[in-house]
Each structure stands twice: as C-alpha cells, then as structure tokens.
Amino acid sequence: DIQMTQSPSSLSASVGDRVTITCRASQGISNYLAWFQQKPGKAPKSLIYDASSLQSGVPSKFSGSGSGTDFTLTISSLQPEDVATYYCQQYTTYPITFGQGTRLEI
Amino acid sequence: EVQLVESGGGLVQPGGSLRLSCAASGFSFSDHYMDWVRQTPGKGLEWIGRIRKKTNSYTTEYAASVKGRFTVSRDDSRNSLYLQMNSLKTEDTAMYYCTPHRGDYWGQGTLVTVS
Numbered sequence: 001d002i003q004m005t006q007s008p009s010s011l012s013a014s015v016g017d018r019v020t021i022t023c024r025a026s027q028g029i030s031n032y033l034a035w036f037q038q039k040p041g042k043a044p045k046s047l048i049y050d051a052s053s054l055q056s057g058v059p060s061k062f063s064g065s066g067s068g069t070d071f072t073l074t075i076s077s078l079q080p081e082d083v084a085t086y087y088c089q090q091y092t093t094y095p096i097t098f099g100q101g102t103r104l105e106i
Numbered sequence: 107e108v109q110l111v112e113s114g115g116g117l118v119q120p121g122g123s124l125r126l127s128c129a130a131s132g133f134s135f136s137d138h139y140m141d142w143v144r145q146t147p148g149k150g151l152e153w154i155g156r157i158r159k160k161t162n163s164y165t166t167e168y169a170a171s172v173k174g175r176f177t178v179s180r181d182d183s184r185n186s187l188y189l190q191m192n193s194l195k196t197e198d199t200a201m202y203y204c205t206p207h208r209g210d211y212w213g214q215g216t217l218v219t220v221s
Contacts (some may be wrong), residue, residue: 034209036151043203043212044151055210087151091208095169096141096153 002026002090006099013106019075021102023088028068032092035064035073038101039084047086048073080106108132110204110213117219122194126216128187128204136160136182139207142189144200145215152200155189156207172198194220 003026013019023033031051036044046055048064051071061076075082083106088099114126126142141156155178156167166178177190187204201215 036209043214044209045212046208046210049208049210089151089153089209094156094167096156098151098153101150 001095002029002093002097004088004090004097004099006086006088006102008102009100010103011105013078013104015078015080015106017078019078019082019104021073021086021104023066023071023073023099025069025071025090029090029092031067032090033064033066033071034089034091035062036087036089037082037084038087044087075104078104078106082106108211110211112202112204112213112216115202115216115218117221118194120194120196120220122220123190123192124194124218126189126191126202126218128189128213130185130187130204133206133211135185140178140180140187141205141207141209142176142178142187143203143205143209144198144218145203146197146200157187191218194218196220 005024007022033051035048037047038044047058047062052064063074065072085101085103087101109131111129118124139158142154145151154169154172157178157180158165175193179188199220201217203215205212
C-alpha cells in the first residue's frame with residue numbers, strides 16, 4: 001500500500017498568515033493527488049484534484065503543487081473559517097489511501 | 107445542485123448485516139466510478155471500496171479490511187449506490203460516505219454502530 005504522510009499533524013497560525021501543509025507519498029503517484037477540508041461535524045469537501053487543479057467554487061486562496069512523491073497545500077491568507085482538518089489522498093493505486101490529517105487552528 | 111444522500115445506517119450486533127444506500131442527483135451518476143469511504147469516530151478517512159461504470163463492466167475493488175465481507179453495487183437506473191455489509195465487526199463502527207472517483211462530491215454520511 002502507498003503510505004501518505006502529512007506534516008505537520010497540527011498547526012496553529014494567525015489570521016492573515018500563509019500556511020503550507022505537506023503530503024509525502026511512499027512511492028511515486030504522478031499527480032494523482034487530492035486535498036480535502038473537513039470542518040468539525042461535517043463531511044469532507046474537495047479543494048484540489050490532480051495535485052494542483054482547483055475544485056469548482058473553491059476560493060483561489062487555496063492552491064496545490066507537487067508531483068511524484070512530494071506535495072503541498074497552501075492557504076494564502078488564513079481566515080477563521082479555514083479552521084478544519086485537511087487530508088491528502090492518492091488515487092493512482094489500490095487501495096486508495098489518505099494521509100492522517102493536519103488539524104489547523106487559529 | 108449535486109446531492110449525495112446516504113441512508114441505512116444504524117445499530118447492529120457483531121456478526122450482523124446491514125445494507126447502506128446512496129442516492130445521487132445533479133451529476134451524471136452512470137458516467138462515474140463510485141466509492142465508499144468511512145471515518146471512525148475521531149479518526150481519519152479510510153477508503154473501503156469502488157465500483158466502476160458500465161463500460162468497465164461494473165468491476166469492483168476493495169480494501170483488505172473489508173474484502174470478502176462487504177459488497178459494492180449500483181443501479182444506474184435509480185442513480186443509486188449500495189454497500190452490503192456482512193459479518194460486521196466492532197471495528198466497522200464508523201460514518202460511511204459515498205463519493206464519486208476523486209472525491210469531488212460528498213454526502214452527509216450515515217452512521218453505522220456495531221455493538
């Protein structure tokens with residue numbers, strides 16, 4: 001199985017900060033990577049697919065980059081509504097696997 | 107508007123069975139591979155199974171943790187996805203979500219408690 005490792009596991013930042021979350025795959029996955037945001041008590045929401053493509057309706061302050069084994073999710077200007085847990089997911093190989101999540105606080 | 111509505115969850119004893127349903131609308135259901143993903147209380151996300159579309163013969167894939175116990179099926183005429191869960195274990199307790207390939211849309215989930 002492909003292991004997806006996110007760092008950090010938790011993060012505290014201030015309003016207006018630029019925040020970066022990293023996801024590393026245990027083997028190459030090309031660009032078959034998605035990022036999700038999950039707020040407490042809610043279902044996950046798709047932010048990014050194919051490593052860098054912004055999902056329709058998602059604010060442009062979210063961006064993704066990377067290919068192969070190393071990927072990043074960046075939030076350009078942190079706002080209170082961005083408090084959530086963020087997950088990466090690889091979908092190149094079965095079983096599809098998720099990172100363990102990064103809890104973002106303000 | 108895209109909607110995914112999961113149903114069928116509840117309390118079941120270990121060794122029991124349950125069938126979950128997912129009603130889809132607002133997108134071309136029959137053109138998508140469909141997945142089931144679960145989340146244990148306070149934990150992360152786990153992909154558990156996929157069914158491909160008609161042109162791929164509705165073939166399926168499963169996580170090792172559920173293979174042989176769970177079966178994913180679909181009815182494109184009803185825009186519906188199903189998860190038949192047999193031989194349930196306490197560790198299957200989770201919120202279950204249906205989502206198309208790549209997770210573009212998610213429902214609100216249905217809670218399964220095995221106790």
